[in-house]
């Protein structure tokens with residue numbers, strides 16, 4: 271064996287290049303384990319207010335242009351079907367006590383937060399519970415699902431990655447029976463992407479809210495500049511609103527610029543976690559200073575017509591790592 275390897279070394283590669291090859295191979299393997307392939311169909315943000323991203327993750331985000339979470343691949347060594355021992359669905363009614371939140375209630379009953387949000391979709395606000403209010407809590411984590419035309423137990427189980435046996439047991443469905451369209455069943459262990467998106471955008475703090483209400487005067491992308499009549503790429507959206515309308519921070523962050531900014535006139539720029547930045551142009555008044563930390567929804571200025579502008583409006587720009595992105599895709 272030794273002879274074979276040394277023969278291989280001297281004949282094909284030579285001593286030095288063999289070592290180099292090993293070095294490169296180890297480097298390649300390390301980089302693969304460090305930057306696992308992008309997960310499919312997942313869109314979960316990994317962003318926390320004020321928490322700086324770890325260096326490798328930031329590098330990964332920059333390299334792939336993705337904000338998806340790197341996930342470890344699942345390594346199954348086999349599988350077997352076991353009869354489910356999950357208890358049938360039961361819904362508890364919980365009366366809110368002082369100081370309780372949906373998080374604490376979910377925790378108390380041993381289900382995940384998404385479950386409680388999903389079971390109480392009719393709630394107006396999930397942030398401010400009223401004492402005495404009734405909250406529904408299922409005895410398993412999961413979501414409710416309304417059966418659609420063409421659905422089968424297997425297709426639903428596949429789509430939501432739910433164990434068929436669990437699904438049958440929890441819903442008291444006999445194996446082989448058919449689902450009725452419109453029937454509501456519970457999918458144990460499933461998480462609704464709609465619920466997740468709602469939570470992430472509106473409640474956990476990663477969403478951008480509209481900086482003001484108004485008419486969209488100009489969208490994002492190529493257009494003819496209303497003043498110069500030249501074709502240009504409009505790196506934001508123009509929201510027309512009466513002079514003096516209050517403009518709020520679309521998301522919490524640090525003010526990195528407040529002042530006159532060329533054609534944008536009186537402008538505020540806010541840096542947010544995750545490499546995001548928002549820009550508010552053509553203001554008439556500015557109420558913040560560079561260096562200030564502002565909360566989402568805080569008034570930062572008023573609509574004006576400063577800089578190159580044809581009438582009172584807000585130019586709102588959204589940037590990810592310095593690259594302009596379409597705000598319509600992110601505003602809630």
Ligand SMILES: [Zn+2]
Nearest residue numbers: 506507508585
């Ligand atoms: Zn504009």
